[in-house]
Amino acid sequence: MLMSRIFIKGNVAIARGALDAGCRCYFGYPITPQNDIPEFMSKAMPEAGGEFVQAESEVAAANMLLGAAACGIRAMTSSSSPGMSLKQEALSYMAGSELPGVVVNMNRGGPGLGDIGPSQGDYFQSVKGGGHGDYRLLVLAPGTVQEAYDLTILAFELAFAYRNPVLILGDAIIGQMQEPITPQKPVAVDPFEGGSWRLEGAGQREPRVIKSLHLTDGALAGHNLKLQEKYQRAGKECRHEEFLTQDAELIVVAYGSIGRIVKSTIRKLRKEGVRVGLIRPITLFPFPSRVLFDLADQGKKFLTIEHNMGQMVEDVRLAICGKAESRFYGQLPGNLPTPNDFEQPIIDAVRS
Amino acid sequence: MEEVLAYKSPLLLDDRLSHYCPGCHHGTVHKLVAGCLEELGVGDNTVCVGSIGCSVFIYNYLTLDTVEAPHGRAPAVATGVKRSRPDKFVFTYQGDGDLASIGLAEIMHAANRGERISVVFVNNTVYGMTGGQMAPTTMIGQKTTTCPGGRCADREGLPMKMAEIIAGLGGVRYSARVAVNNIKNLKKARKVLKKAFEIQLAGKGFGFVEFLASCPTNWRMTSLAANERVEKEMIPYFPLGVFKDEQGDS
Numbered sequence: 001m002l003m004s005r006i007f008i009k010g011n012v013a014i015a016r017g018a019l020d021a022g023c024r025c026y027f028g029y030p031i032t033p034q035n036d037i038p039e040f041m042s043k044a045m046p047e048a049g050g051e052f053v054q055a056e057s058e059v060a061a062a063n064m065l066l067g068a069a070a071c072g073i074r075a076m077t078s079s080s081s082p083g084m085s086l087k088q089e090a091l092s093y094m095a096g097s098e099l100p101g102v103v104v105n106m107n108r109g110g111p112g113l114g115d116i117g118p119s120q121g122d123y124f125q126s127v128k129g130g131g132h133g134d135y136r137l138l139v140l141a142p143g144t145v146q147e148a149y150d151l152t153i154l155a156f157e158l159a160f161a162y163r164n165p166v167l168i169l170g171d172a173i174i175g176q177m178q179e180p181i182t183p184q185k186p187v188a189v190d191p192f193e194g195g196s197w198r199l200e201g202a203g204q205r206e207p208r209v210i211k212s213l214h215l216t217d218g219a220l221a222g223h224n225l226k227l228q229e230k231y232q233r234a235g236k237e238c239r240h241e242e243f244l245t246q247d248a249e250l251i252v253v254a255y256g257s258i259g260r261i262v263k264s265t266i267r268k269l270r271k272e273g274v275r276v277g278l279i280r281p282i283t284l285f286p287f288p289s290r291v292l293f294d295l296a297d298q299g300k301k302f303l304t305i306e307h308n309m310g311q312m313v314e315d316v317r318l319a320i321c322g323k324a325e326s327r328f329y330g331q332l333p334g335n336l337p338t339p340n341d342f343e344q345p346i347i348d349a350v351r352s
Numbered sequence: 353m354e355e356v357l358a359y360k361s362p363l364l365l366d367d368r369l370s371h372y373c374p375g376c377h378h379g380t381v382h383k384l385v386a387g388c389l390e391e392l393g394v395g396d397n398t399v400c401v402g403s404i405g406c407s408v409f410i411y412n413y414l415t416l417d418t419v420e421a422p423h424g425r426a427p428a429v430a431t432g433v434k435r436s437r438p439d440k441f442v443f444t445y446q447g448d449g450d451l452a453s454i455g456l457a458e459i460m461h462a463a464n465r466g467e468r469i470s471v472v473f474v475n476n477t478v479y480g481m482t483g484g485q486m487a488p489t490t491m492i493g494q495k496t497t498t499c500p501g502g503r504c505a506d507r508e509g510l511p512m513k514m515a516e517i518i519a520g521l522g523g524v525r526y527s528a529r530v531a532v533n534n535i536k537n538l539k540k541a542r543k544v545l546k547k548a549f550e551i552q553l554a555g556k557g558f559g560f561v562e563f564l565a566s567c568p569t570n571w572r573m574t575s576l577a578a579n580e581r582v583e584k585e586m587i588p589y590f591p592l593g594v595f596k597d598e599q600g601d602s
Contacts, residue, residue, distance in 0.1 A: 024436070025432065025435055025436050027431075027432065051435040051436065053431065053435060053465075055428065055461075056457055056458070056460075056461035057457060059425065059428070059457075059458075060425070060428040060431075060457065060458055060461065061428075063421065063422060063425040063428035063429050063432065063458070064428050064429070064431050064432035064435070065432060066419070066421070066422075066425075066428075066429050066432060067401070067419065067421075067428070067429035067430060067431060067432020067433040067434075067435075067436070068432035068433065068435065068436040069432070070399075070419040070429075070432075070433060071399070071432075071433055071436045071437045071440075073436035073437070075432070075436065089422050089425075090422060090425070093420075093421075093422050097419075097420070199399045199417040199418070199419055199433070200399070200417065200437065200440065201395075201396050201397035201398050201399060201416075201417055201440055201441070202395070202396060202398075202415065202416060202417050203396045203397075204396070206415075207411070207415045207416050207417050207418065208417050208418075209411040209417075209418045209419075209420070210418070210419040210420065211402075211411065211418075211419070211420035212420060213408060213420060
């Protein structure tokens with residue numbers, strides 16, 4: 001049965017996605033531009049028999065997530081850039097303790113307090129670790145409101161499949177715009193999910209300890225190796241959108257809301273005979289390196305467009321291994337770009 | 353002649369060699385916690401939230417399901433545990449640096465929200481594991497590696513009285529300070545801790561017990577002299593007693 005379509009904001013789509021994914025604990029702290037998420041959850045969680053806590057800080061919210069995750073409960077926190085910096089401590093501990101949880105960052109401009117407009121300045125923080133230590137988050141970057149909803153449901157599945165925090169990286173554009181979406185049938189969460197490791201009182205079995213401290217000789221090395229193997233395994237979760245790449249001379253690589261805006265630019269330029277295509281990474285970690293490598297191998301040129309001064313472009317260059325020409329165009333923060341803004345940089349790159 | 357068992361260690365206490373320094377009171381407090389949980393019959397249904405510092409290894413001694421919290425964040429982690437599993441008995445075990453310094457926000461707000469958790473707070477007026485630096489509870493005049501001339505009120509403020517501070521918050525149903533430096537105090541401490549645990553079991557709200565404890569190694573004292581210091585220096589400044597005991601429905 002098809003669910004009827006609803007018209008909602010990106011932030012609400014994420015909150016609704018979490019609810020439909022079986023999330024029953026939400027912990028958060030208000031920060032613009034993602035406040036629709038805690039506002040939705042403050043009503044939705046109690047109605048669903050769950051818990052909503054407005055924490056005293058982003059630090060506390062992320063640690064509440066850690067506690068709920070240790071009990072095997074589907075739980076979430078959300079924030080925006082300055083708040084994400086505060087959450088990193090708990091995320092590092094959760095990665096080290098192999099705990100599943102969903103974290104949302106509706107990226108705003110930085111560094112520091114920055115502004116409240118859209119930005120992709122948190123790419124490095126999101127995909128390279130963010131907190132201390134040698135770990136990764138799985139990172140999903142929606143480009144539409146429908147995708148924001150769908151990827152939130154996927155985020156919970158991945159978090160439990162890999163026992164790892166999963167980050168949804170949107171921005172103020174995705175969060176604040178309103179679009180029609182088709183919701184899915186709510187997930188029937190397995191009540192025994194996490195049953196092999198979650199904390200619930202030892203009962204008659206051996207007690208379980210969820211920790212990230214490994215002091216004995218070789219213990220941390222072994223643990224970190226296990227984590228790295230997990231991140232390798234997660235490679236199969238790689239997702240991307242490919243648009244008109246086959247005959248393209250130039251491949252634009254752009255993600256999230258910028259990827260979507262660039263797609264409009266490409267549609268227009270195609271009508272003018274410009275042979276340009278798009279790769280929009282949907283998972284930023286794992287990164288769709290193989291796809292980019294293969295396109296580079298076919299002799300195509302690359303242009304990475306981001307709403308920052310050059311972050312994902314480093315991963316693009318690693319992926320194409322110097323096989324192709326690679327350019328970068330950065331959109332400054334404080335601006336809401338339109339498809340027109342990207343026309344000239346694309347034309348310049350094709351003609352270079 | 354028939355053998356009479358004069359003393360039995362709580363079953364929840366694992367039979368292993370202690371890593372704590374001679375004379376340290378952590379082992380004693382561990383034993384009290386294990387004993388109370390056992391008496392109340394809740395060990396099977398308990399989630400312990402460990403913290404940072406010497407006591408991080410609590411999971412090596414208490415045979416309980418345990419999660420390790422980042423420095424100072426145990427009350428937030430415990431909030432997540434209790435909110436997701438309200439049917440579980442949940443307690444945190446924290447030292448003075450953890451609870452009164454880096455985790456001050458987390459403890460105050462968890463207490464103020466009246467989270468249905470119990471907090472075991474071990475105050476030995478010093479950072480133990482990191483090598484004896486100043487804590488928010490370090491006594492005036494006490495020398496540590498970061499206040500080598502002795503703590504000075506003008507420069508570093510007065511030692512924080514957490515049991516009284518916590519008692520002042522709305523969601524708190526029980527807040528007390530005890531000591532384990534002699535048998536008499538230890539027996540009282542056991543009763544107080546059990547009471548704090550019972551408050552949670554009755555679903556009433558937040559229970560807090562501060563233990564005055566010794567750290568002979570970082571105080572540069574013998575165990576006996578450390579016990580005496582608890583009596584003569586700490587108790588006069590950190591008075592023992594129950595600062596809040598509200599049994600009413602919250």
